[in-house]
Amino acid sequence: MSQTNVEIGFQDLNESVKLLQKTLDTSFFDAYVENGENLLDGGSVRVIDNVPSQSEVTQLETYYQELLNMDLSVEEKRKITQLTLLSGLKVEPLQANHQLTPDSIGFLFVYMIEQLTKHEKSNMVVGDLSVGMGNLLYTILSNLDLAGYKDIRGVGVDADDLLLQVAAVNKNWLGLEVELFHQDSLEPLLIEPLDVAIADLPIGYYPKDEVAKDFMTSFPTEHSYAHHLIMEQSMRYVKEGGFGLFLLPNNFLETEQADVLKKWLVEEVYLQGILQLPKTLFSQKSLGKSIVLVQNKGGESSQAKEVLLAELPSLKENQSVLNFVNQFRQWCESNIK
Numbered sequence: 069m070s071q072t073n074v075e076i077g078f079q080d081l082n083e084s085v086k087l088l089q090k091t092l093d094t095s096f097f098d099a100y101v102e103n104g105e106n107l108l109d110g111g112s113v114r115v116i117d118n119v120p121s122q123s124e125v126t127q128l129e130t131y132y133q134e135l136l137n138m139d140l141s142v143e144e145k146r147k148i149t150q151l152t153l154l155s156g157l158k159v160e161p162l163q164a165n166h167q168l169t170p171d172s173i174g175f176l177f178v179y180m181i182e183q184l185t186k187h188e189k190s191n192m193v194v195g196d197l198s199v200g201m202g203n204l205l206y207t208i209l210s211n212l213d214l215a216g217y218k219d220i221r222g223v224g225v226d227a228d229d230l231l232l233q234v235a236a237v238n239k240n241w242l243g244l245e246v247e248l249f250h251q252d253s254l255e256p257l258l259i260e261p262l263d264v265a266i267a268d269l270p271i272g273y274y275p276k277d278e279v280a281k282d283f284m285t286s287f288p289t290e291h292s293y294a295h296h297l298i299m300e301q302s303m304r305y306v307k308e309g310g311f312g313l314f315l316l317p318n319n320f321l322e323t324e325q326a327d328v329l330k331k332w333l334v335e336e337v338y339l340q341g342i343l344q345l346p347k348t349l350f351s352q353k354s355l356g357k358s359i360v361l362v363q364n365k366g367g368e369s370s371q372a373k374e375v376l377l378a379e380l381p382s383l384k385e386n387q388s389v390l391n392f393v394n395q396f397r398q399w400c401e402s403n404i405k
Contacts, residue, residue, distance in 0.1 A: 088102055101237055193223060193261065199224030225257060247259070263306070271294070271317060314362070316358055361376065
């Protein structure tokens with residue numbers, strides 16, 4: 069059985085990163101960034117003080133030329149980068165908040181955004197204020213392009229320099245129109261208004277109480293939840309009537325800080341839906357998550373007559389997924405303006 073473009077591309081990219089990692093004596097992800105910059109420079113290998121050696125340069129150039137000569141689609145390139153990063157995460161695990169969002173979840177985001185914005189399929193801006201390495205945002209942008217959307221742009225913000233460097237080389241190789249900002253996403257942002265905000269939210273406490281106090285979701289007696297604050301901040305930059313889709317723990321309405329979140333959900337946005345993801349996607353029941361759909365007030369928006377409450381039993385059973393697809397489409401037609 070012949071190999072697919074993605075399989076061949078993954079082998080070339082992964083092997084070139086591992087070779088650079090060894091010869092530069094650096095981390096996998098630093099080598100990934102260096103490798104990406106070489107690839108973007110037409111496959112030219114940067115040599116400093118005879119490192120890499122000539123034989124290693126020749127080997128790297130062979131990998132690069134095979135990649136550059138392949139007729140890869142944007143989505144094929146994205147899958148190649150994702151597989152390579154997943155390979156790196158196996159040998160150099162990052163903290164839980166820095167893991168890649170699985171494609172199965174990313175594709176659900178894509179479908180939901182398609183249904184929510186099907187009458188506005190051009191000149192759209194999607195933003196992620198916890199963009200990390202960019203996989204969720206790039207999954208959405210790449211697949212909206214495949215779905216016929218025109219002039220789709222992305223905005224990504226993250227405080228982690230290394231993650232953002234990975235996101236930068238990937239967006240350049242994929243040729244996506246994305247602006248990336250290296251800063252604390254809860255500080256004032258100079259970004260264009262968003263049509264849709266998305267995020268696989270980092271779970272934990274935010275240490276800067278002075279910054280947090282300006283948010284409705286801040287907590288008065290201890291550090292506030294970062295995931296609450298980032299969700300609120302994201303929607304501040306979304307246009308009137310625009311949407312937010314956020315990945316949150318299933319118990320997000322039952323925590324000790326839930327009351328301040330509920331106040332924000334009632335007063336500032338419309339909570340339109342909660343989609344609980346299959347338990348099989350998570351190693352422990354306590355780690356289960358839901359996609360939370362909110363909509364900014366203003367424009368023609370209004371509270372849904374019926375808040376969508378759905379649970380997906382499986383993403384591997386076609387009938388289960390098809391049932392949700394039909395349910396969500398019908399719900400949008402009846403409830404979303």
